[in-house]
Amino acid sequence: MKQTFRLFLVALFAGAITLGGYKFFEKKDYISFDPQQNSNFIPTNFSATGAEMNTDFTEAAEKTVHAVVHVKNTTVSKQPTNIMEYFQGGGQPRAMVGSGSGVIISPDGYIVTNNHVIANASNLEVTLNNNRTYTAKLIGTDPSTDIALIKIDGDDAFPFIPFGDSNNVKIGEWVLAVGNPFNLTSTVTAGIISAKARDLNQFDGNPQSFLQTDAAVNRGNSGGALVNTRGELIGINTAITSETGSYVGYSFAVPSNNARKVIEDILEYGNVQRGILGIQVGNINPQIVEKYGINDTEGVFVGGIEKGSGADKAGIKEGDIIKQLDGYKVSKFADLSGYLGSKRPNDVVEVTILRDGSERKVPVTLVKLETFSIDDLGLEVKNTTEAELKERGLENGVTVTRALTPEVAQYKLEGIIITKINDEPVNDIGDVKRIMTQRNYRSPIKMTFMDTAGNINSFIFR
Numbered sequence: 001m002k003q004t005f006r007l008f009l010v011a012l013f014a015g016a017i018t019l020g021g022y023k024f025f026e027k028k029d030y031i032s033f034d035p036q037q038n039s040n041f042i043p044t045n046f047s048a049t050g051a052e053m054n055t056d057f058t059e060a061a062e063k064t065v066h067a068v069v070h071v072k073n074t075t076v077s078k079q080p081t082n083i084m085e086y087f088q089g090g091g092q093p094r095a096m097v098g099s100g101s102g103v104i105i106s107p108d109g110y111i112v113t114n115n116h117v118i119a120n121a122s123n124l125e126v127t128l129n130n131n132r133t134y135t136a137k138l139i140g141t142d143p144s145t146d147i148a149l150i151k152i153d154g155d156d157a158f159p160f161i162p163f164g165d166s167n168n169v170k171i172g173e174w175v176l177a178v179g180n181p182f183n184l185t186s187t188v189t190a191g192i193i194s195a196k197a198r199d200l201n202q203f204d205g206n207p208q209s210f211l212q213t214d215a216a217v218n219r220g221n222s223g224g225a226l227v228n229t230r231g232e233l234i235g236i237n238t239a240i241t242s243e244t245g246s247y248v249g250y251s252f253a254v255p256s257n258n259a260r261k262v263i264e265d266i267l268e269y270g271n272v273q274r275g276i277l278g279i280q281v282g283n284i285n286p287q288i289v290e291k292y293g294i295n296d297t298e299g300v301f302v303g304g305i306e307k308g309s310g311a312d313k314a315g316i317k318e319g320d321i322i323k324q325l326d327g328y329k330v331s332k333f334a335d336l337s338g339y340l341g342s343k344r345p346n347d348v349v350e351v352t353i354l355r356d357g358s359e360r361k362v363p364v365t366l367v368k369l370e371t372f373s374i375d376d377l378g379l380e381v382k383n384t385t386e387a388e389l390k391e392r393g394l395e396n397g398v399t400v401t402r403a404l405t406p407e408v409a410q411y412k413l414e415g416i417i418i419t420k421i422n423d424e425p426v427n428d429i430g431d432v433k434r435i436m437t438q439r440n441y442r443s444p445i446k447m448t449f450m451d452t453a454g455n456i457n458s459f460i461f462r
Contacts, residue, residue: 055174055229056229057174057176057188057190057229059229059231060176060227060228060229060230060231061176061178061188063161063227063231064161064176064178064188064225064227064231064233065129065178065186065188066128066129066130066159067103067104067158067159067160067161067225068101068102068103068104068129068161068178068179068180068186068224068225069101069102069103069104069111069126069127069128069129069180070099070101070102070126070127070180070183070185071099071100071101071102071111071113071117071118071124071125071126071136071150071223072097072098072099072124072125072126072127073097073098073099073100073117073118073119073121073123073124074095074096074097074121074122074123074124074125075095075096075097075098075120075121075122076093076094076095076096076122077093077094077096077120098117099117099180099183099220100113100114100116100117100118100180100220100221100222100223100224101113101117101178101179101180101220101221101222101223101224101225101237102117102126102150102223102224103161103223103224103225103233103236104158104159104160104161105160105161105163105233105263106158106160107157107158107159107160108151108157108158109134109151109152109153109154109158110139110149110150110151110263111126111136111149111150111151111152112147112148112149112223112236112259112263113147113148113149113150113222113223113236114146114147114148114222114223114236114238115141115142115143115145115146115147115148116146116222117148117222117223118138118141118148118150119141121138123135124136124137124138124150126150126152127185128158129185129186134152134153134154135152136150136151136152137150137151138150139151139266139267140263140266140267140270140271141266142262142265142266142271142272144272145208145254145258145259145262145272145341146238146254147236147254147258147259147262147263148223149262149263149266149267161225161227161231161232161233162231162232162233163232163233163256163257163260164227164228164230164232164233164234164256165234165256165257166211166234166235166255166256166257166258167255167257167328167339167342169193169196169211169228169234169255170193171192171193171194171195171196172192172193173192173193173228174190174191174192174228174229175190175191175192175193175213175215175226175227175228175229175234175235176188176189176190176215176225176226176227176228176229177189177190177191177213177215177216177217177221177224177225177226177237177251178224178225178226178227179217179220179221179222179223179224179225179237180220180221180224181216181217181218181219181220181221182218182219182220183220184220187221189215189216189217190215191213191214191215191216191251192213192214192215193211193212193213194212194213194214194250195211195212196209196211196212196335196338197209197210197331197332197334197335197338198210198211198212198252198334199332199333199334199337200239200241200252208254208334208337208338209255209258209334209335209337209338209339209341210238210239210252210253210254210255211226211234211235211252211253211254211255212250212251212252213226213235213251213252213253214249214250214251215251216247216251217237217240217247217251218240218246218247219245219246221237221251222237222238222239223236223237223238224236224237225237226253226256232256233256234253234255234256235253235254235255235256235259236253236254236256236259237251237252237253238252238253238254239251239252240252255338255341255342257341257342258338258341258342260342261341261342261343261344265344273344273345273368274341274344274345274368274369274371275340275343275344275345275346275347275366275367275368275369276309276310276340276366276367276368276369277309277310277311277316277340277349277351277364277366278305278306278308278309278310278311278312278367279302279303279304279305279306279309279311279316279322280302280303280304280305280306281300281301281302281303281333281336282301282302282303282304284297284301288301291319292319293357294321295357296321296323296354298323298330298331298332299321299322299323299330299331299354300321300322300330300332300333300335300336301319301320301321302316302317302318302319302320302321302322302353303318304318305317305318306385306388307385307387307388307391308385308387309367310364310365310366310367311351311364313364313365314351314362314363314364314365315362316351316353316362316364317355319355320353320354320355321353321354321355322336322351322352322353322354323352323353323354323359324350324351324352325339325340325349325350325351325352326339326349326350327350327352340366343366344366345366345367345368345369346365346366346368347365347366348363348364348365348366349363349364349366350362350363350364351363351364369382370382370383370429371401371429372398372429372432372433373404374432374436375404376436376441376445376461377408377445377447377461378403378404378405378407378408379400379402379403379404379408379413380400380401380402380403380404381398381399381400381401381418381429381432382398382399382401382429383398383399383428383429384397384398384399384417388417389417392417392450392454393454394417394419394450396419396425396426396427397417397418397419397426397427397449397450398417398418398426398428398429398431398432399415399416399417399418400413400414400415400416400417400418400449401414402414413449415452416449416450416451416452417449417450418432418447418448418449419448419449419450419456420446420447420448421435421436421445421446421447421448422435422439422445422446423446423448444460444461444462445460445461446458446459446460446461447459447460447461
């Protein structure tokens with residue numbers, strides 16, 4: 001026992017000597033920060049980041065939540081009850097109810113929503129955030145942009161959301177999505193702008209230019225508001241991409257500038273007035289790069305010019321690359337189509353083009369795009385100019401601008417000139433409307449056309 005105690009004392013004494021020696025020889029360096037001296041240290045907080053993280057969404061939510069409404073769409077369709085009604089039509093009427101959202105944009109009750117929210121409606125009912133219900137009337141629609149305008153009437157002024165400028169929206173900017181998902185009224189979610197000029201329809205011939213956000217949007221949010229932190233309307237929530245049908249991190253909105261232009265056209269003209277440059281867009285491939293000596297990977301390549309168009313008169317040439325519109329950067333076709341979607345015929349746009357390695361700016365007066373959708377053929381057509389007809393050796397015809405369905409798109413019919421439908425000569429889109437309206441809808445459709453190689457062909461659609 002005594003031996004053990006001695007060993008303990010020796011160990012304790014040796015440890016004290018070792019610790020004391022370490023402290024004696026340790027170098028005494030102290031670091032201090034003097035606020036009066038210049039220092040190279042990096043602070044742990046950054047004023048700009050701190051300001052963003054402290055963004056208060058309550059004011060924007062309070063400004064907008066009462067101006068976003070619940071839209072109920074009642075459609076009546078006939079359901080066949082036997083085999084004869086299935087083939088010949090008829091059946092028992094059946095009411096189906098769908099729902100979505102809408103945004104009040106004026107104190108007198110005009111509401112913008114999505115076309116797919118109110119499509120084929122026999123009755124439209126709008127419920128405000130205060131649970132008051134109104135019957136709405138349809139003012140007009142534009143299926144190509146999926147925008148519709150409806151209206152409610154009341155004794156008092158309605159709360160509304162003012163328009164913001166969607167061209168000035170920045171990637172990373174905070175936004176709120178306000179709507180009625182799953183019939184849950186007055187729902188607000190937050191996120192940021194993830195991308196601009198996003199094209200979801202690049203394969204079906206109907207280019208779009210959406211704002212992409214990670215604010216949660218689900219079924220029922222369609223037609224609702226996308227607003228900035230100032231409570232300004234910068235988009236109409238329209239679509240999501242998801243394998244499940246529910247939100248998985250991506251949602252898309254029609255930019256407010258495009259939606260505003262559509263509804264103003266509906267109110268003033270009864271339809272949408274579309275202005276175009278008059279160019280054919282080409283793909284930048286190795287052959288084009290070699291032919292024109294292109295070094296840029298961003299911009300819109302001009303693959304052709306429509307004679308007599310604004311681009312033709314302004315001196316834009318095949319092989320030019322469009323880099324900017326009115327100072328706004330153009331990286332891809334969706335940037336160009338999205339910006340022009342907010343313009344009208346006869347508007348003048350300053351186009352910055354790259355030619356032979358140098359940039360130049362030219363003013364281009366937009367021309368009106370007059371088209372007609374032949375739904376039964378799955379094609380959109382426009383009037384053909386006299387110069388275009390003369391160049392192709394034709395006396396009449398309308399030009400196919402795009403396919404309306406993926407099934408028709410596979411045949412690459414863009415640019416063909418339809419000269420006859422059901423053996424009747426076609427001079428303009430007015431003739432197309434008349435022939436398609438007067439025909440027997442059960443009979444096949446014969447389309448005679450000249451293809452891009454100059455050959456005359458006929459298709460029969462059954």
